[in-house]
Structure formats: structure tokens, C-alpha cells
Amino acid sequence: MSSLAGKKLFPHKLLSAFMLGLWLLINNTIAPGHWVLGLLLAWAIPFFTQSFWPQSMVINRPVLALRFLLLVLWDILIANVQVAFLIMGSRQKLNPAFMRIPLELKQDFTITLLANTISLTPGTVSVDLQMEEGYLLVHGLHIDDIDQAIADIKTRYEKPLKEIFECSNP
Amino acid sequence: MSFATEVVISLFLFLGACFALVGSLGLARLQDFFMRLHGPTKATTLGVGGMVIGSIIFFTAGEHELSLHELLIALFLFITAPVSAHIVGKAALHRQLPCEERTKNVPWAEGEKDSVDIN
Numbered sequence: 001m002s003s004l005a006g007k008k009l010f011p012h013k014l015l016s017a018f019m020l021g022l023w024l025l026i027n028n029t030i031a032p033g034h035w036v037l038g039l040l041l042a043w044a045i046p047f048f049t050q051s052f053w054p055q056s057m058v059i060n061r062p063v064l065a066l067r068f069l070l071l072v073l074w075d076i077l078i079a080n081v082q083v084a085f086l087i088m089g090s091r092q093k094l095n096p097a098f099m100r101i102p103l104e105l106k107q108d109f110t111i112t113l114l115a116n117t118i119s120l121t122p123g124t125v126s127v128d129l130q131m132e133e134g135y136l137l138v139h140g141l142h143i144d145d146i147d148q149a150i151a152d153i154k155t156r157y158e159k160p161l162k163e164i165f166e167c168s169n170p
Numbered sequence: 171m172s173f174a175t176e177v178v179i180s181l182f183l184f185l186g187a188c189f190a191l192v193g194s195l196g197l198a199r200l201q202d203f204f205m206r207l208h209g210p211t212k213a214t215t216l217g218v219g220g221m222v223i224g225s226i227i228f229f230t231a232g233e234h235e236l237s238l239h240e241l242l243i244a245l246f247l248f249i250t251a252p253v254s255a256h257i258v259g260k261a262a263l264h265r266q267l268p269c270e271e272r273t274k275n276v277p278w279a280e281g282e283k284d285s286v287d288i289n
């Protein structure tokens with residue numbers, strides 16, 4: 001049996017909370033028994049697998065994180081309607097473009113979140129990530145001004161993500 | 171279940187179905203591969219979203235207790251759909267599939283072959 005020395009009791013608090021929520025949702029109940037079982041699993045799984053997850057994730061600005069989530073949901077709603085009109089409208093008017101978004105983010109997890117956000121909002125899909133050169137290649141369905149679109153993505157999505165996850169002293 | 175609830179549920183289902191339809195239309199009628207990639211991302215966000223909300227209202231109103239596990243469908247789709255789109259797009263980049271002439275900034279048009287290496 002591997003030694004338990006040097007292991008933290010709660011290595012990933014956020015992951016644990018997420019797993020408890022997931023457990024309750026999967027079982028679709030808030031019965032006390034499931035709280036107990038869920039809490040046990042939410043503690044045990046991160047505890048015994050902690051050597052696989054060396055980097056712990058910390059949310060520095062919870063309020064900003066909530067605001068970011070709502071902003072993304074709202075953008076998905078708006079962009080969906082816009083892209084629906086683009087698809088139904090004239091195909092000849094579309095101006096597709098590739099964009100290179102220079103990345104300021106450093107951690108894998110945050111970059112994944114940014115790429116996912118870009119793909120989820122209709123009209124833009126992230127297609128390639130170049131870590132060495134530090135940019136994300138994004139395809140846009142209808143882009144009038146490439147520089148403007150890049151600046152929009154950077155201020156709207158990258159800046160909050162950086163503040164939420166990567167700045168330890170905001 | 172009251173008539174009003176049924177109307178609300180059908181509205182959400184209809185909305186979701188509409189967006190799924192538009193997404194599929196986009197997949198069928200846009201010109202090049204990269205533009206078609208935009209269709210399915212719509213279907214998985216608002217299309218599934220509308221149906222999930224309809225389902226939550228239906229089961230909550232029908233069984234008189236809150237039913238939220240449909241949210242997991244949306245959550246898992248939100249996590250997985252962009253990843254598959256990314257991989258498909260990356261494969262297309264690698265093969266340098268033809269795109270519309272109007273497309274700006276095509277990575278392999280500038281003579282930078284190495285920019286599309288799969289690493």
C-alpha cells in the first residue's frame with residue numbers, strides 16, 4: 001500500500017464540491033442518504049487520486065466567476081439568434097475569417113475554458129492551439145473587422161478568466 | 171397539468187427544435203468545411219437548451235417535485251461538444267481542406283506550412 005504521508009486531506013475543494021453537486025443531480029434527489037454517500041465520494045475520489053492532479057484549481061474571484069458564467073450564457077443566447085439569421089440569409093454576404101488570438105493565459109485548464117467558451121458561442125469555433133507561439137486559431141463565420149473581433153474576445157472572455165483563475169493577488 | 175404550463179412547455183420544445191433545425195440547415199447549406207462546423211455548435215447550445223428546459227418544467231409540474239438532472243445533459247454537452255469540434259477542425263487544418271475564396275487569413279495561404287503542424 002502506498003504511503004499516505006504528504007497527502008492533503010482535501011486536495012481539491014472545488015472538485016469535491018463539483019462532484020457532490022454532480023452526484024445529487026445524477027440521482028435527482030436531495031435525500032439525506034445521498035448527501036452522506038455523495039460527501040463520502042466527493043472526499044474519497046480526489047483524496048485517492050490526488051497524485052494525478054498536481055495542480056489545484058483556485059477561484060480567486062467567485063463573484064466575477066458567477067458574472068462570467070451569466071455573461072457567457074447570455075452571449076450564447078444572443079449569438080445563437082444572430083447566427084440563425086446569418087445561416088438563413090444570403091450565403092454570399094458571409095465573410096468567414098481565421099483569427100489568431102494571442103494568449104496571455106498560462107495554465108492548461110484556463111486555456112481549455114477559453115477555447116470551450118469561444119466554441120460554445122456560435123459564430124466562432126476554435127480550431128487549433130499553438131502553445132509555443134502562444135496563440136489560439138479561431139474560425140469566425142462572419143467577421144467584418146478582424147482586429148476588433150480579436151480585441152472583443154480578449155476583453156470579454158480572456159481578461160475575466162485570467163482574473164478568476166490566474167491572478168493570485170487581484 | 172394546467173393548459174398554461176403545457177403551452178410554456180411546448181414553446182420551449184418548439185424553440186429548441188427550431189434552433190436544432192437551423193443548425194442542421196447550416197450544416198447542409200453553408201459552403202466550406204469550416205463554415206459548416208458552425209452549424210452543430212448551435213444545435214448543441216440553444217437547441218438542446220430549449221428541450222432541456224421544457225423537460226425540466228414537464229417533470230417538475232407533472233410529479234410535483236423539482237427535477238433537475240436534465241441539466242447534466244446540457245453540462246456534459248457543453249464540455250464535450252467544443253472538444254469534438256476542435257479536433258475535427260484541427261484535422262481539417264492539417265489536411266488543408268479547401269475553403270471559400272472570401273475567407274481571410276487562411277493559415278496555409280501565407281506560405282507558413284509549419285503553422286498547421288499537429289503537435
